[in-house]
Amino acid sequence: MSEPIRFYFRGAVQEIHDAAPTRTVLQHLREDLHCTGTKEGCAEGDCGACTVVVGSLNASGQLEMKAVNSCIQFAPTLDGKALFTVEDMQQPDGALHPVQQAMVECHGSQCGFCTPGFVMSLWGMYLRRDDNPDGKPAQRKEIDDCLSGNLCRCTGYRPIIDAAHRMTELPKVEFDREELTRQLQALQRDAGATYIARGRSFHAPRTLDELVALRAAHPQATLLAGSTDIGLWVTKQMRELGDIIYLGHVTALQSVQQKDGMLEIGAGVSLNNAYAALWELYPAQLGEMWQRFASLPIRNAGTLGGNVANGSPIGDSMPWMIALGSEVVLQGPSGQRVLALEAFYLDYQKKDMQADEFVAAVRVPLPRANVQFRTYKLAKRFDQDISAVCAAFAFTLDGDKVVDARIAFGGMAATPRRAPRAEAALTGLGWNETNLRVAMDLLQQDFAPLSDMRASSNYRMQTAQNLLRRFWLETRADAPLAADAVNAFACRA
DSSP: OOOOEEEEETTEEEEEOSSOTTOBHHHIIIIISOOTTSOOSSSSSSSOTTEEEEEEEOTTSOEEEEEEETTSSBGGGGTTOEEEOGGGGSOTTSOOOHHHHHHHHTTOOSSOSSHHHHHHHHHHHHHHHHHSOOOOOOOHHHHHHHTTTOOOSSSOSHHHHHHHHHTTTSOOOOOOHHHHHHHHHHHOOSSOEEEEETTEEEEEOOSHHHHHHHHHHOTTSEEESSOTTHHHHHHTTOOOOOSEEEOTTOGGGGOEEEETTEEEEETTSBHHHHHHHHHHHOHHHHHHHHHHSSOHHHHHHOBHHHHHHHTOTTOSHHHHHHHHTOEEEEEETTEEEEEEHHHHEEETTEESOOTTOEEEEEEEEOOOTTEEEEEEEEOSSSSSOOOSEEEEEEEEEETTEEEEEEEEEESSSSSOEEOHHHHHHHTTSBOSHHHHHHHHHHHHHHOOOOOOSSOOHHHHHHHHHHHHHHHHHHHOSSOOOOHHHHHHHHHHO
């Protein structure tokens, strides 16, 4: 039996009955609800013109408000949630919201096409600052991160950044979180539901047992988590997904916990929340990677488990997780099994996972004594760009001796993987320039990178070697490299 999709929008509960399960939130907004303030630019989650804010209750029942890209989110994922668009910004007396007023005062709009998306991203930041009222003005890094998913082709970013500062100086507008929480509590389901339309099913289990049973019964169904990749299968490749099993309501996949020397992150935990937890463990190593991993709306929607399950050879999470010795937890009708993450990837888009299994969690080792760990991303842009090369190194050192060397790269092969010959050349020997040069040369035997639109094979090999040298310069026992010299070396790499 089909259940309608129910969500809170414009002060009332809306229902969807006959839209295809892959109809996007943006399409539903513009074509069905006739709310055309939200724009379509790229239809792939890059430009931010379609940005909306979605409110939902997390596994603890607390309200979370997140900016996401409506162009790649499927409408059935709204079930039990609240949707906010630029139309919601107008105040009851007709006045502009401080975010909008600041954009006007600072001349943050020219053609105006991208403006609704900027307004919604800034509103997301406005709400986050309510959650953490420290009285401090917004910092540039916070603003840059907030706007990392929004592109403007005519105004430029300075006046929009000015508006981000100005909006907090204007008279404050309160947001009634308690009322929205009550509305969402009334929409929550006690058990999983199935939505059927246009000959396709959208299954939304609530428990792990329901998910296991659904996966066993529908092994060919598409597993959907954050839709940051699968959404493009529909909007760009025009693929038919068939039946869908949505993981977003399974509370058991939302946990983050430490056990047995590992940080276990459920497959349903968003990329942003996962990186926040990992940053607490590795602040110096993962701070920049967290900021540069896609944009904030993508990190709000995507999941670390989905990133691992997708297994892209250019994904930024896998190299450093492999270098640290992370594990993936698979679950199916026979129970759980745990694999080393590096063993999970067999070949391009091929994984050691049965048709009735799914990724339940990933496990990342906690910091260990004497382990030097770094990860680096090389791309054409700082923000929101896919890596040409992503490198990660985790060496166990005893003074100037390498006890264990783990070197992993993304963008260098059909899967993210280690460099066995370079590792062997370093293990048990001194961490010095002579041995370093041998290992750098051996990378040419470990990898045969391709040339593509992001980088040539020669560039990839040279920068991979240079990044190994950078790691040595930062971690050698006699003279740790100063931060400014590291940055200068990175620019040359």
